[in-house]
Amino acid sequence: MSLLRFKVVKEASDRKPVEVNLPSERPERYYGEAVFNREKMFEYLPKKTYDQLVSAIDNKQPISREVADSVAEGMKKWAIDNGARHYTHWFHPLTGGTAEKHDGFIEHDGKGGVVEEFDGKLLVQQEPDASSFPNGGIRNTFEARGYSAWDISSPVFIINKTLCIPTIFISYTGEALDFKTPLLRALNAVDKAAADVARMFDKDVKHVYSYLGWEQEYFLVDEALYNARPDLVLTGRTLMGHESAKNQQLEDHYFGAIPSRVEAFMLDLEIECHKLGIPARTRHNEVAPNQFELAPIFEETNLANDHNLLLMSVMNEVGRRHNFRVLLHEKPFAGINGSGKHNNWSLGTDTGTLLFAPGKTPRENLRFVTFFANVMAAVHRHNALLKASISSATNAHRLGANEAPPAIISIFTGKQIADILSKLETSTEDELITFGGKEGIDMGVAQIPEIMLDNTDRNRTSPFAFTGNRFEFRAVGSSANCASAMIAINAAVADQLKQFKAKVDARVEREESLYHAILEEVKALLVESKPIHFDGNGYSEEWKEEAARRGLDCETSVPKIFDAYLRPESVKMFADAGVFTEFELKARNEVKWETYTKKIQIEARVLGDLALNHILPVATRYQSMLVDNLVKLKSLFPGTKGDALTSVDLQIIERMSEHMRIIKEETEKMVNARKSANRIENEREKAIAYHDNVVPAMEIIRYHIDKLELMVDNEMWPLPKYREMLFIR
Numbered sequence: 001m002s003l004l005r006f007k008v009v010k011e012a013s014d015r016k017p018v019e020v021n022l023p024s025e026r027p028e029r030y031y032g033e034a035v036f037n038r039e040k041m042f043e044y045l046p047k048k049t050y051d052q053l054v055s056a057i058d059n060k061q062p063i064s065r066e067v068a069d070s071v072a073e074g075m076k077k078w079a080i081d082n083g084a085r086h087y088t089h090w091f092h093p094l095t096g097g098t099a100e101k102h103d104g105f106i107e108h109d110g111k112g113g114v115v116e117e118f119d120g121k122l123l124v125q126q127e128p129d130a131s132s133f134p135n136g137g138i139r140n141t142f143e144a145r146g147y148s149a150w151d152i153s154s155p156v157f158i159i160n161k162t163l164c165i166p167t168i169f170i171s172y173t174g175e176a177l178d179f180k181t182p183l184l185r186a187l188n189a190v191d192k193a194a195a196d197v198a199r200m201f202d203k204d205v206k207h208v209y210s211y212l213g214w215e216q217e218y219f220l221v222d223e224a225l226y227n228a229r230p231d232l233v234l235t236g237r238t239l240m241g242h243e244s245a246k247n248q249q250l251e252d253h254y255f256g257a258i259p260s261r262v263e264a265f266m267l268d269l270e271i272e273c274h275k276l277g278i279p280a281r282t283r284h285n286e287v288a289p290n291q292f293e294l295a296p297i298f299e300e301t302n303l304a305n306d307h308n309l310l311l312m313s314v315m316n317e318v319g320r321r322h323n324f325r326v327l328l329h330e331k332p333f334a335g336i337n338g339s340g341k342h343n344n345w346s347l348g349t350d351t352g353t354l355l356f357a358p359g360k361t362p363r364e365n366l367r368f369v370t371f372f373a374n375v376m377a378a379v380h381r382h383n384a385l386l387k388a389s390i391s392s393a394t395n396a397h398r399l400g401a402n403e404a405p406p407a408i409i410s411i412f413t414g415k416q417i418a419d420i421l422s423k424l425e426t427s428t429e430d431e432l433i434t435f436g437g438k439e440g441i442d443m444g445v446a447q448i449p450e451i452m453l454d455n456t457d458r459n460r461t462s463p464f465a466f467t468g469n470r471f472e473f474r475a476v477g478s479s480a481n482c483a484s485a486m487i488a489i490n491a492a493v494a495d496q497l498k499q500f501k502a503k504v505d506a507r508v509e510r511e512e513s514l515y516h517a518i519l520e521e522v523k524a525l526l527v528e529s530k531p532i533h534f535d536g537n538g539y540s541e542e543w544k545e546e547a548a549r550r551g552l553d554c555e556t557s558v559p560k561i562f563d564a565y566l567r568p569e570s571v572k573m574f575a576d577a578g579v580f581t582e583f584e585l586k587a588r589n590e591v592k593w594e595t596y597t598k599k600i601q602i603e604a605r606v607l608g609d610l611a612l613n614h615i616l617p618v619a620t621r622y623q624s625m626l627v628d629n630l631v632k633l634k635s636l637f638p639g640t641k642g643d644a645l646t647s648v649d650l651q652i653i654e655r656m657s658e659h660m661r662i663i664k665e666e667t668e669k670m671v672n673a674r675k676s677a678n679r680i681e682n683e684r685e686k687a688i689a690y691h692d693n694v695v696p697a698m699e700i701i702r703y704h705i706d707k708l709e710l711m712v713d714n715e716m717w718p719l720p721k722y723r724e725m726l727f728i729r
């Protein structure tokens with residue numbers, strides 16, 4: 001057993017960087033080569049079809065069957081010219097990740113052979129037999145089928161000789177069974193609501209786009225070591241393992257030199273990204289050893305999210321080429337930082353204005369404070385929901401631990417913005433009128449410096465931080481589908497802006513000036529949403545108390561956090577924004593609770609197996625060696641001399657027995673807790689039982705196994721240790 005460990009550790013440390021096949025051309029030549037982008041559409045589609053498709057994409061209109069047929073023809077030709085043999089509708093099921101079912105481009109030709117076939121019907125709509133995807137009871141009836149349909153706003157691409165068509169996945173009766181459908185609905189809602197408000201400042205605005213720039217954090221582990229850890233293979237994280245004597249204390253990994261094996265992997269990954277049109281730009285070491293980050297240039301939210309999902313699967317593949325396993329789990333290793341996926345989010349108009357960017361004139365800055373105050377109000381009102389949108393069994397390990405996110409949502413504004421907002425909030429009627437009136441007269445708001453935030457004014461402890469022209473939702477988990485967070489924030493802000501507009505309109509009808517009306521409403525929002533603003537240390541104990549006093553949601557149990565989706569104010573908000581019906585929300589929460597339970601269930605099983613079949617036998621063997629030695633010593637040195645010589649060993653033997661006893665007892669308790677939880681029918685109650693009764697036992701078991709790791713002969717220990725896994729050379 002121990003031989004295996006030493007073999008894999010040696011194998012891992014002997015590995016050399018894998019040679020990367022560098023394309024001979026420059027990136028701009030191969031960028032997007034695997035994507036059916038506008039350039040290729042223009043080349044492969046009849047001019048008329050091209051115009052119709054592009055206009056449908058730009059105006060968010062559906063395409064007719066006739067256009068679809070013509071697009072399918074050109075798309076097929078392009079795909080086959082580029083080596084594709086299969087096509088698939090690529091969608092985002094509620095399980096996370098992506099799903100695909102491949103079909104070949106072939107059809108009987110009626111003469112005993114086959115022809116390459118792919119028509120518009122197959123492009124636009126399909127009925128994958130995907131009945132085993134979770135749906136929370138939406139498709140429980142016999143006739144309930146699921147349909148996938150092409151999302152024309154996201155271009156198709158080729159990967160592994162397969163043409164992938166980004167699709168939505170809905171039930172026969174139109175309920176969303178995926179993440180993309182509600183995301184598109186939320187983006188439409190925010191487009192409409194934000195454009196209505198943006199037009200108060202600029203009549204030419206037709207559309208508002210939501211932008212997303214994600215930063216993907218991940219760990220790399222050598223594949224030989226990974227394969228020797230059943231917990232990593234089956235659950236994506238280590239369920240045991242004592243901290244390495246050195247981990248991130250010296251902070252020498254962050255932005256440090258990237259090891260050459262990793263650099264080769266990153267280069268390869270970037271080339272793949274660029275071929276797929278993913279604008280990967282930034283890469284660096286993260287805080288924890290073996291932890292890295294990749295960030296692209298931001299894009300429109302729907303496309304950015306598709307790209308993130310695609311990236312996660314490409315990473316796994318490229319990782320294997322380099323004998324790595326990519327760990328996207330939020331907390332693969334205890335005691336060091338976990339991984340997140342910061343979602344940099346902003347809104348921008350089709351006239352090229354970023355709505356969260358301060359401007360140069362009073363009018364521009366009034367627009368800025370308007371959108372800022374509306375975001376604050378939406379985040380304040382829906383802080384519990386936003387937390388629910390990033391919560392999961394896996395992200396729970398970060399939530400509330402000393403790393404973003406704290407289990408409380410708040411907004412960091414930075415001092416300059418805070419000063420401006422508080423000035424505005426307390427300004428008098430006269431000051432407001434003056435501000436709205438002539439240019440040049442200001443009360444501080446008119447002249448917000450353009451670059452306000454330097455890097456020292458960055459609060460790393462805030463889950464939702466303003467960073468100059470965007471908000472950074474830092475609480476999103478590394479393995480999550482960003483859509484979950486993006487649905488919640490865009491829908492909440494859309495709903496808020498709609499209400500804001502209505503109130504301003506009502507004031508204008510009462511013959512207030514537009515700017516006065518806006519300012520009064522902004523002021524009211526700032527007062528109302530004050531409790532969400534927090535620039536202090538989000539990790540501190542005082543903040544937990546203060547946040548509770550402010551009425552912010554402080555729930556830490558993930559199954560209960562999910563309740564926020566079903567609160568009356570959430571149901572109403574999602575319904576008004578046209579994003580979810582109550583029926584959909586209920587169904588999706590069933591899936592969330594079920595997924596939570598299953599994740600913990602699997603972890604508990606794996607832990608039980610490792611404890612009983614891997615750790616305890618080894619510990620027993622080592623302990624019996626100690627006992628054997630002790631008995632021999634005593635017979636060699638009878639009496640007090642023998643007692644003195646063996647007293648420390650005796651203590652060790654006893655301590656080991658104690659740890660082993662607790663491990664056995666707690667494993668038994670854990671199994672029983674699982675069994676009784678499994679008998680609960682209600683998914684919410686079951687998830688709560690797993691959270692309350694199974695998880696605590698797992699933590700105790702781990703604690704005692706980690707103690708044993710420090711006592712048992714290094715040569716006998718069956719699993720690769722943290723210090724062996726965490727330092728790629």
Ligand code: ADP
Pocket residue numbers: 211212213214215282295296297298344345346354469470
């Ligand atoms: P950090 O300094 O927080 O590590 P970066 O400056 O590298 O991060 O940027 C993080 C991400 O934010 C990048 O993906 C970048 O494209 C994105 N980003 C920049 N501006 C915006 C914006 N206005 N809206 C959305 N994302 C943005």
Ligand code: MG
Pocket residue numbers: 215342472
């Ligand atoms: Mg960042």
